Amino acid sequence: xxxxAAARLGYQTVVLEPQADCPAAQVANRQIVAAYDDPAAxxxxxxxxxxxxxxxxxxxxxxxxxxAQSVAVYPPARALEVAQDRLAEKSFLNDIGIATAQFLPxxxxxxxxxxxxxxGGSGILKTRRMxxxxxxxxxxxxxxxxxxxGACASLGNVPLILESFVEFEREMSVxxxxxxxxxxxxxxxxxxxxxxxxxxxxxxxxxxxxLTADAARKAARKILSALDYVGVIGIEFFVLPDGALIxxxxxxxxxxxxxxxxxxxxxxxxxxxxxAVAGLxxxxxxxxxxxxxxxxxxxxxxxxxxxxxxxDVAVHLYGKAEARPGRKxxxxxxxxxxx
Ligand code: AMP
Numbered sequence: 421x422x423x424x425a426a427a428r429l430g431y432q433t434v435v436l437e438p439q440a441d442c443p444a445a446q447v448a449n450r451q452i453v454a455a456y457d458d459p460a461a462x463x464x465x466x467x468x469x470x471x472x473x474x475x476x477x478x479x480x481x482x483x484x485x486x487x488a489q490s491v492a493v494y495p496p497a498r499a500l501e502v503a504q505d506r507l508a509e510k511s512f513l514n515d516i517g518i519a520t521a522q523f524l525p526x527x528x529x530x531x532x533x534x535x536x537x538x539x540g541g542s543g544i545l546k547t548r549r550m551x552x553x554x555x556x557x558x559x560x561x562x563x564x565x566x567x568x569x570g571a572c573a574s575l576g577n578v579p580l581i582l583e584s585f586v587e588f589e590r591e592m593s594v595x596x597x598x599x600x601x602x603x604x605x606x607x608x609x610x611x612x613x614x615x616x617x618x619x620x621x622x623x624x625x626x627x628x629x630x631l632t633a634d635a636a637r638k639a640a641r642k643i644l645s646a647l648d649y650v651g652v653i654g655i656e657f658f659v660l661p662d663g664a665l666i667x668x669x670x671x672x673x674x675x676x677x678x679x680x681x682x683x684x685x686x687x688x689x690x691x692x693x694x695x696a697v698a699g700l701x702x703x704x705x706x707x708x709x710x711x712x713x714x715x716x717x718x719x720x721x722x723x724x725x726x727x728x729x730x731x732d733v734a735v736h737l738y739g740k741a742e743a744r745p746g747r748k749x750x751x752x753x754x755x756x757x758x759x
Contacts, residue, residue, distance in 0.1 A: 421682070421736070422475055422674065423448040425690035431698065434468045436461055443738040444475075457483045466491040473651060473697045475673050477503050478550055494600075494650040494697040499672040502647070506548045506581045509669060516646045518639050518667050521658075522584040529568050535582040536560055536568070542585035545571060547578050557617065561585065586666050588658035592626045595678035596640035597652045597692045597702055604644060605692060605705040606637045607685065610713075612656070612677050618746060622677045622713045624684065632663045643670060652693040654678055676748070680713035681705075683734040683753035710756040718745045727752050 423433040424447050432449040435442070436456065445451035450468070454461030457480045465472060471492045474484070477500060484497045502512045510520045524535045526545065536543050541563050547556035556575055560568075572580060591614065596606040611626030612619055626633070640655055654675025658666040678689040687695075687703025695702055716723065721743045727733050737750035 421679075421688075421690045422473070422693060425688065426694045428691065429694055429698070429700075431694065434465060436465045443740060446739045456480055459486065462486050463490075471697050471699075473693065474500075477672050492697075495653070495672045496648060496650065499647045499649055499653070503670055503672045504549055506546055506551070506669070507579075510581070510583075512646075513643075513667050513670075516642055518642065519665065520583075520667050521586050524582045526572065526580040526582045529570070529572050532568050532571055532580075532582060536563060539582070539584040544583045544585060545575065546581050546583065547575055548581050549578070555617070559585075586658045586668075587660075588666070589661045590627065590659045591656065591668075592628060592636065592659055593622070593654055593656045593675065593677040594636045594640045595652060595654050595675055595681065595689050596637075596644055597689075597696050597705070598644040598649045599696050599702045600650050600699045602645075603702050604641055605702040606640050607678065607681055607689065607705045608707050609633050609636050610677050610680060616746070618717060618748075619676050619715055620717075621715070622680050624680055624707060624711055628659055629663050632659060632665060635665050639665065639667065651696045652678070652689050676715065676751075677713075679736070679751050680711050680753050681707075682736065683713075683755055684709045684711040711753050713751055713753045715748055716750040716752065718743050718747055718749070721749045724750075730754075732757060 423444055426433050434450045435444045435448040436452045438455050440453045452461050452464055462483055466487050469491055472487050473494055481497055481501050484493050484500055487493050502508050507525055510523050513520050526532050526535060542561050545558045558571060591612045592609045593612055594609050598604050608624050609626045610622040610624045613621045636657055652674050654671040654677060656668040658668055674689045674693050682688040684707050692703055727735050732755045733752050735752045740749055743749055
């Protein structure tokens with residue numbers, strides 16, 4: 421989607437990705453098939469490009485650092501570093517005055533037992549790194565003391581974080597961008613529904629008050645400025661029954677909950693990101709239509725013929741060869757026409 425947006429602005433793209441003929445390579449000018457940390461491949465990428473960006477927050481920070489020695493890399497390495505570790509991420513958010521769930525680093529089952537006790541018997545244990553779509557998580561609800569033996573091992577004996585359980589009313593996210601000149605553009609908050617830890621749908625406008633929407637926009641601006649960020653960021657929040665916001669996580673990239681911008685805004689999050697990293701003026705982030713974006717996951721791909729026959733539906737398929745359970749195959753956005 422970034423490569424397509426870049427092409428519309430007259431740019432050519434080179435994709436570095438270990439899987440040959442990956443979805444991005446199908447619409448880019450060239451693919452370098454190599455691991456993200458292959459030094460020769462990174463040097464070739466740097467030689468071929470005026471600017472490098474990423475659309476996956478688990479690319480190694482060292483690879484971004486290596487590239488940055490010879491070519492502009494956006495978003496900055498610090499954003500990648502912070503977003504890759506849930507502990508660093510929550511500490512950063514709290515440091516700049518943005519509320520998160522309570523959290524504790526966890527190394528073993530006895531620390532887990534103590535942490536759960538501190539959080540009233542409920543919490544979510546997550547891997548600090550490499551988690552996405554609800555992977556690497558265990559939920560504990562109203563557990564009495566004991567009975568956690570093996571919980572840390574079941575997540576692979578990697579560094580973990582325990583978060584207090586947030587009794588939220590809804591989930592929402594904000595997509596925002598910052599240009600090389602420090603200018604900001606913030607899209608309307610989307611209300612998100614997750615199923616089995618995977619984003620199911622994003623609805624805009626979200627059913628939140630103007631005050632809550634403003635608070636989310638303000639938090640987004642604060643995060644972008646604090647990181648001296650360039651590019652698009654996605655920030656996920658929980659909304660409490662009183663409208664207060666708890667930040668859950670941030671992704672230093674275009675975000676699934678912003679795919680709706682492709683169909684409901686003049687300038688999508690993808691074009692916005694390309695504009696930002698290319699040093700162009702940011703575009704208008706206003707929405708021209710209300711909409712609902714829904715992911716097509718696994719066998720949902722069978723819905724495509726019916727969706728194509730519907731009016732006011734924009735379908736986007738990713739060109740993945742095989743539909744597997746839980747695999748995002750594409751998405752569609754249904755536009756609500758005005759008047
Ligand atoms: P994450 O991988 O952190 O985005 O978590 C995936 C989903 O799990 C979130 O979208 C929420 O639905 C739920 N979740 C994560 N953390 C918490 C929490 N601390 N309290 C309640 N629900 C959570």
